[in-house]
Amino acid sequence: xxxxxxxxxxxxxxxxxxxxxxxxxxxxGILLKVVAKNQAERRAVLTTLGPLWDxxxxxxxxxxxxxxxxxxxxxxxxxxxFYLPLFLILISLIVRGVAFEYRSKYGKAExxxxxxxxxxxxSFIPALLWGVAFANIVRGVPLEKSATGAIEYAGGFFNLLNxxxxxxGLTTLSLFVTHGAFFLALKTEGDIRVRSNAIGIKMGLVTxxxxxxxxxxxxASLTSKASVVTGSLVVVISWLAALAANYKGREGWAFLFSxxxxxxxxxxxxxxxxxxxxxxxxxxxxxxxxxxxxxxxYTLKVMTVVAVVMTPLVLxxxxxxxxxxxxxINPNQIAKPESGVLDSINS
Amino acid sequence: xCLRSKQLQVRNCTSKELELCIAVRGKLKVRDRxxxxxxxxxxxxxxxxxxxxxxxxxPITIGSGFLVAGLQTAWYRTNKEKYLRATxxxxxxxxxxxxxxxxxxxxxxFQFGMNWSSYSRFVGDIxxxxxxxxxxxxxxxxxxxxxxxxxxxxxxxxRAHLATIWIAAIGTLLSAxxxxxxxxxxxxxxxxxxxxxxxRAELKSIVALLTQNTAVSAFFHTIPSAFxxxxxxxxxxxxxxxxxxxxxxxxxxxxxxxxxxxxxxxLLVGVTGxxxxxxxxxxxxMKMAAAEALYDTKASAPFSLFTxxxxxxxxxxxxxxxxSVLSFMSxxxxxxxxxxxxxxxKAYEEKYGAGDYTPNIPIAYWSFRLMIGFGGLAALFAxxxxxxxxxxxxxxxxxxxxxxIALPFLPILANSFGWIFTESARQPWVVFGLFKTADGVxxxxxxxxxxxxxxxxTLLYGVLAVIxxxxxxxxxxxxxxxxxxxxxxxxxxxxxx
Numbered sequence: 087x088x089x090x091x092x093x094x095x096x097x098x099x100x101x102x103x104x105x106x107x108x109x110x111x112x113x114x115g116i117l118l119k120v121v122a123k124n125q126a127e128r129r130a131v132l133t134t135l136g137p138l139w140d141x142x143x144x145x146x147x148x149x150x151x152x153x154x155x156x157x158x159x160x161x162x163x164x165x166x167x168f169y170l171p172l173f174l175i176l177i178s179l180i181v182r183g184v185a186f187e188y189r190s191k192y193g194k195a196e197x198x199x200x201x202x203x204x205x206x207x208x209s210f211i212p213a214l215l216w217g218v219a220f221a222n223i224v225r226g227v228p229l230e231k232s233a234t235g236a237i238e239y240a241g242g243f244f245n246l247l248n249x250x251x252x253x254x255g256l257t258t259l260s261l262f263v264t265h266g267a268f269f270l271a272l273k274t275e276g277d278i279r280v281r282s283n284a285i286g287i288k289m290g291l292v293t294x295x296x297x298x299x300x301x302x303x304x305x306a307s308l309t310s311k312a313s314v315v316t317g318s319l320v321v322v323i324s325w326l327a328a329l330a331a332n333y334k335g336r337e338g339w340a341f342l343f344s345x346x347x348x349x350x351x352x353x354x355x356x357x358x359x360x361x362x363x364x365x366x367x368x369x370x371x372x373x374x375x376x377x378x379x380x381x382x383x384y385t386l387k388v389m390t391v392v393a394v395v396m397t398p399l400v401l402x403x404x405x406x407x408x409x410x411x412x413x414x415i416n417p418n419q420i421a422k423p424e425s426g427v428l429d430s431i432n433s
Numbered sequence: 434x435c436l437r438s439k440q441l442q443v444r445n446c447t448s449k450e451l452e453l454c455i456a457v458r459g460k461l462k463v464r465d466r467x468x469x470x471x472x473x474x475x476x477x478x479x480x481x482x483x484x485x486x487x488x489x490x491x492p493i494t495i496g497s498g499f500l501v502a503g504l505q506t507a508w509y510r511t512n513k514e515k516y517l518r519a520t521x522x523x524x525x526x527x528x529x530x531x532x533x534x535x536x537x538x539x540x541x542x543f544q545f546g547m548n549w550s551s552y553s554r555f556v557g558d559i560x561x562x563x564x565x566x567x568x569x570x571x572x573x574x575x576x577x578x579x580x581x582x583x584x585x586x587x588x589x590x591x592r593a594h595l596a597t598i599w600i601a602a603i604g605t606l607l608s609a610x611x612x613x614x615x616x617x618x619x620x621x622x623x624x625x626x627x628x629x630x631x632x633r634a635e636l637k638s639i640v641a642l643l644t645q646n647t648a649v650s651a652f653f654h655t656i657p658s659a660f661x662x663x664x665x666x667x668x669x670x671x672x673x674x675x676x677x678x679x680x681x682x683x684x685x686x687x688x689x690x691x692x693x694x695x696x697x698x699x700l701l702v703g704v705t706g707x708x709x710x711x712x713x714x715x716x717x718x719m720k721m722a723a724a725e726a727l728y729d730t731k732a733s734a735p736f737s738l739f740t741x742x743x744x745x746x747x748x749x750x751x752x753x754x755x756x757s758v759l760s761f762m763s764x765x766x767x768x769x770x771x772x773x774x775x776x777x778x779k780a781y782e783e784k785y786g787a788g789d790y791t792p793n794i795p796i797a798y799w800s801f802r803l804m805i806g807f808g809g810l811a812a813l814f815a816x817x818x819x820x821x822x823x824x825x826x827x828x829x830x831x832x833x834x835x836x837x838i839a840l841p842f843l844p845i846l847a848n849s850f851g852w853i854f855t856e857s858a859r860q861p862w863v864v865f866g867l868f869k870t871a872d873g874v875x876x877x878x879x880x881x882x883x884x885x886x887x888x889x890x891t892l893l894y895g896v897l898a899v900i901x902x903x904x905x906x907x908x909x910x911x912x913x914x915x916x917x918x919x920x921x922x923x924x925x926x927x928x929x930x
Contacts, residue, residue, distance in 0.1 A: 132930035137580035140535060144576050148568035150542045155565040158557020165546025166875040172543060173886050177893065180536040184897060187532035190930050191904060235632065236554055238877045381558040381636075388639045389562060396569040404577050410588050421925035427525075428907045 089386035090376040093156040094363070096393055098356040100152055102349045104145035105216070105258075106265075109348050110341075111139050113266015115182065115209025116259075118202060121270060121281045125424050126417035128202065129190055133420070134273040137411050139186055141404055143179065155389050159237065159379035160363045167227065167239025168219055171246060175212045182208035193425040213262045214255040221254025221300070222246050224358050225308060226367035229374070237364075237372050250303055257300045260293040261351070265344040268328070272337040275416040283332060286340065290329040298322065301354065309358045317354030324350055473874045475883040476548040479890065481856075483540050485849050486894050490534035492848050495609060495656065496663025497527040498602035500694070502595075504687075509595050518913040519683045523667060528583065529904050533897055535576070540890070542568075548883060552863055552873030559625050559636040560615055563643065567611035574604030586927045609659075610652050617648035619864050620855070621716040627867070634867065647716065650709045657701035658808070658851070662844040664694030665811050668818070670909055672837030675827060680913045689822055692815040695844075699812035706805075707762065714763035714771070717865055719781070719790060720858040722774045723797035725759050729773040734759040739802065744795050785866070792860045800854040807847035814840055 114135055122128040154161040165172055181204050189201035225248070228241040267289060270282035301318040328343030359365070366373040380386065417423070501524050508516035542564070545553045553560075578601040585594050618625075624641030625634045636642065668691025674684035714721040726744040727734060736758035741751040757767040764771070774791055781790035814837070821828045828834055863870040 129929050133584075133926065133928075136928070136930045137584035140576035141573065141580055143539070144568060144572040147539065147542050147572055148565065150546075151561065151565035151568040153561075154545065154553065154557055155561030158553055158561055161546045161557060161561070162550035162553040162875075165543055166548070166550035166878055169547055169878055169882055169886075172547060173889075176540055176543060177889065179539050180893065180897075183536040184532055184900075186930060187528065188900065188904060191907075232876060234551070236551070236876075238550075240877070381561065385558050385562055385636045388636070389565060392566055392569060400569065400573045400577075404573070407577050407581055410581060410585060415926070419924065419926045420929045428904065428911055431910050431912070 088376075089383055089390060090380050091361075092390055093152075093380065093386055094356070094360060094376045096390075096397075097149065097153055097156065098352060099397075100145060100149035101356075102352045104142075104149055105262075105352055106345045106348045107138075107142035107145055109213075109258075109262040110266045110269040111135055111142050112209045112213040113262040113264065114270055115205045115266070116213065116263050117266055117270065117282070117285065118205055118209075121267075121278050121285065123277070124417075125198070126420045127276075127278055128198075129420045129423050130274055130415045130417040131270065131278060132186060132189065132205075133415050134270065135186065137407060140183070141407065143183070146179075152389070152393070156381055156386060157363055157374075157376070157379040158381060160374055163229070163237055163239055163364055163374060163379075164223070167241070168222070168246065170243045171215045171219055175215050178208035178211040191426045191428045193429045210259070214259045216255075217258030218246060218251045218255035220258075220355055221251040222248075223364055224254075224304065224355050225250050226365040226373070228368070229364065229366045229372055231372045237374055237378075250307075253296065253300050253303065257293070257296040257351075260289060260296050261344075261348060264289040264293050264328075265341075265348060268332060268337065268341040268344045271332070272341045273414055275414045276418075278417070279337075279414075283335065283337075286332045287329070290325075290332060294322075294325055294329065297325065297351070304354075304358060311357065313357045314354055317350060317357050321347055321350045321354055472878060472880040472883050473871055475880055475887055476874050476878075477870065479548060479883060479887040480544065481853075482887065482891055482894070483537065483544065484856075485852065486898075487534065487537040487541060488848060488852055489845055490530050490537065491609075492655075492659035492662040492844070493530045493666060494527070494534045495602075495605045495659035496661070496694075497523065497530065497666065498598070498605050499660070500663050500667055500690075501527050502598040502602050503690075505595055505598055509591060515680075515682045515686075518680065518915070519687055522683070522908075522913040523670075523687070525908050526666070526670070526905060528579075529901060529908060531579070533901050537894070547886075548875055548878060549863075549873045550875040550877070552868065554633065555868050555873070556618070556634055556864060559618060559622075559634055559642060562636065562639060563611040563615040563618075567608050567615075571604050571608035571611060575601050575608065578604065584928045606656065609655060610648075611643075613651045613655060614643050614645075614648040617645055617651055618642060619862075620651075620713075620859060621645065621647040622864050622867050623647075634864070646712055650705055650712050654702060654705040654709050657698040657705065658844065658848055661695050661698035661702060661808065661811065662841070662848060664691045664698060665815070665844050666841040667691035668695065668815065669837055669840040672828070672834050672840070673909060674912070676831065676834040676837075680915065681827075683913055685827060688818070688827075692818045692822075695815035696812055696819065699808060699815075702808060710762045711765060717859065718772045719774065719777045719792065720797070720855075721759075721763050722772060722777055723792050723794055723858045724801040724854065725771075726794050726798045727759065727771060727773045728775050730770060730776045731773065732760065732770045733757040733768050734763075734771040736762065740798070744798050788861070790861060792858045797854060797858040800850040800857070804847050804850040804854060807843045807850065811840060811843035811847070814843070 114131060118128065118131055122131045150161070150165075153164075185201040185204045185208065189198055189205070192198070227239060228245060229237050230240040232238050264286055267282045267286040271279050271286060274282070301321060305315060305318060324343050324347045328340050328347055331337075331339035331343055361377070362373055362375045363379050364374040381389075501520060504516055504523060505520040507513070508520055545560075578597045581589065582594065582597040582601060585597060589597065622634070623645045624636060624638035626637050627633075628635050642648075668688050671684040671688035671691060674680055675688065710721065722728075725734065725736060726740070733756065735754035735756045737752045737754040739753060760769040760771055761767045763769060774794070778790050782788065818828060818837070828837075859865055861869050861871065863873045
């Protein structure tokens with residue numbers, strides 16, 4: 087296998103890691119006000135993410151950095167082309183991160199409810215837009231060769247908001263919400279757990295409909311590769327397993343299968359894409375693939391060594407974090423939920 | 434000198450200079466006809482704003498990480514409660530600051546692709562590697578172990594918990610190294626070959642890229658600056674605590690340690706700054722000439738402390754200059770010859786073709802002095818305080834303690850000016866001698882888009898700065914937690930969001 091294919095796989099793995107991990111982060115953020123009714127519950131929900139969200143987000147930074155290193159042309163065309171959606175995602179991630187860290191510093195209701203709204207909105211936007219972005223990549227976008235020979239995005243912002251891409255966005259949004267609900271059902275005790283389970287049932291069915299339509303559309307009009315057909319089938323089976331597990335109250339299995347489904351969705355999309363990384367929507371037009379978008383063999387080789395050594399290590403210590411914080415959180419474990427550490431000045 | 438002056442006065446020009454003036458004027462007119470701000474200028478402003486802002490928080494994070502780890506180690510070793518109080522209190526300040534550093538760092542990772550796609554294509558083969566390594570080796574380490582540290586007080590053994598903060602701190606060092614190595618390539622490209630077929634620079638040696646002296650010296654210049662910044666922050670906060678009579682048991686040792694950190698760091702910053710200056714003179718002589726606004730090549734060149742008047746190479750109205758110091762800074766020899774801007778401009782024209790190779794001189798000249806000045810001022814303040822404290826004393830003077838509140842801002846300003854100097858005095862190049870900033874901008878991104886995102890980032894960053902500063906001040910006012918340490922099983926979580 088060429089280094090180009092290896093890096094195509096590694097980039098896919100980084101996005102898989104990102105969507106599994108920050109996927110449930112987004113879901114939890116979106117559901118914050120729905121599953122948690124009082125301060126103790128809100129804080130219990132946020133505490134499930136507390137030690138994890140930042141490490142989860144690093145998967146995105148590494149996916150970005152690795153794309154820069156391995157496929158600079160893809161990195162350049164994608165991020166200068168999908169300019170406004172990416173900008174909205176960045177703004178959301180900034181606001182969300184700060185909101186997690188600062189929200190419970192004060193007890194003031196106004197302060198907290200503002201940050202809560204920020205968390206909901208700033209989780210919703212990227213959960214939707216990542217789907218829109220990836221659907222567009224798979225569908226193909228208008229591309230043209232510039233005078234310098236670079237393949238540049240030639241569409242506008244509204245080209246990205248086509249029905250297929252919007253359906254892709256709704257699919258990731260709904261998938262992440264359900265994935266988040268399964269996570270909360272697994273990580274909390276009491277009412278939050280019950281509510282999350284119920285939401286998981288409803289949103290799970292919505293996701294099933296959306297995902298089947300999206301994958302069906304992909305197969306009907308974009309590609310009929312056998313691998314994509316197989317991928318889509320396995321996605322559906324895995325998702326049904328997740329729903330069944332959730333229905334039976336087997337929370338660990340439900341979360342595991344929703345994680346696997348997320349991975350399978352990414353795999354299916356990358357299979358549909360291969361060997362392209364950014365195809366042209368007009369057949370025969372210039373497009374980017376793993377060869378014309380890539381770095382030199384030397385750089386790919388160096389980066390392969392780094393990735394092969396470091397990624398397992400990262401998985402080990404990140405896995406350990408999840409182990410350390412494996413206990414369920416109960417709202418009654420939150421001491422003085424109504425107040426914040428900065429409320430009163432000692433003297 | 435007619436060429437340098439903004440008004441392009443033609444009065445004192447020789448005929449050859451006159452020709453040049455007319456040529457430059459013609460060029461300016463072409464520029465003037467364009468929109469006042471184009472996508473290039475806006476993308477540069479956006480990079481400057483987001484990067485300078487991000488780097489307010491980065492040195493505080495790097496330095497404070499280690500200082501907090503030190504405090505916790507003191508608690509681990511001695512079991513004295515005051516060190517635990519100090520760890521938790523300064524840990525809070527560290528984390529408030531870290532949050533903004535993290536989220537503004539996300540923008541940095543993607544900004545190259547968004548606004549500088551041509552640059553990304555040109556250097557991606559080289560520049561992407563250290564960036565990806567930074568993520569894989571450093572960001573994961575920092576984020577994961579900091580998460581463990583924040584929430585792990587009651588979940589980990591005392592020893593394991595102490596290890597998490599040290600690992601997170603080491604992560605910040607690794608991160609600094611990789612990003613400085615990437616930046617060093619922009620200052621002094623090595624380990625690459627230009628491929629005329631693809632029109633891209635290609636990596637030939639990762640070892641050369643990661644170990645070149647530009648990267649190493651920048652690392653050893655930046656890290657002590659980070660310690661200086663954190664030392665000043667801790668000492669400044671301790672000063673306020675003493676002023677208000679809060680937890681003096683904590684404030685005293687922290688003030689002393691902070692001030693010692695400032696002084697030692699300043700010495701290291703000086704030594705490595707001197708080293709960096711020599712490397713810079715060798716690799717980017719124009720930058721050193723710009724730092725002194727030295728137009729004509731000189732032996733035993735003086736270093737001016739400040740200049741009143743214009744810096745366009747015409748007569749300075751008033752200047753205080755120390756003889757031969759510039760020569761020593763650049764070459765290590767008081768009699769060394771320092772090349773001037775005019776000669777370098779001519780040499781570059783011959784080498785790279787017609788064009789203006791001179792950076793913005795007033796920015797270079799003043800940012801260089803402000804960097805040294807603010808850093809030096811902080812060190813002086815620290816030295817004075819240590820003198821006060823030499824026999825177990827403590828500063829009592831209210832005015833002195835109040836002015837200590839300003840101390841943390843001095844190194845922050847020094848850091849900013851240092852980077853403004855480094856990056857602006859490399860212009861017109863983005864990769865020195867290889868690729869110009871003007872060629873790096875994204876061709877497909879409109880000025881309107883860049884303007885919109887720039888305004889939004891600036892507003893958001895402004896709001897976050899106000900919130901962050903408010904939380905820092907409030908945390909300091911709330912002070913250390915004097916309630917007795919809980920022992921035994923507790924039903925409630927020690928840490929919850």
